[in-house]
Amino acid sequence: MGSWDAALDAAGVRGERLRADFTRQRRVVARYRFPQYAAVRLLLPRSVVPHLLAATAFMHHTDGLLDGEGPLR
Incomplete structure (x- = not known):
């Protein structure tokens, strides 16, 4: 088990689809602001x-929408 799986378990995130959603959000933050991601x-x-x-x-996504940059991927 990787450290991300351990973090999901510790946070009580259950279910394959929910874990995939959290993993997708993790990738967004890691790509957008790696220093913040690493610190967390x-x-x-x-x-x-x-x-x-x-x-x-979510914060980065809404900030991008408000700034007219479109959704983050």
């Missing part, structure tokens, strides 16, 4: 990492 992964407890990354992906 290194400094915060596993149980909050998936939720914080999903919230960060």
Whole structure:
């Protein structure tokens, strides 16, 4: 089991589709702002990492929409 799977387990994220959704949001943040992503992964407890990354992906997505850049992929 990788550290991301362990973080999902610690955060109580169950179900294959839900885990895939959280993983997709993790990739968005890692591509968009890698230093923020790395800091979250290194400094915060596993149980909050998936939720914080999903919230960060949402924040970046809405910021891009408001700035007229379109959705992040």
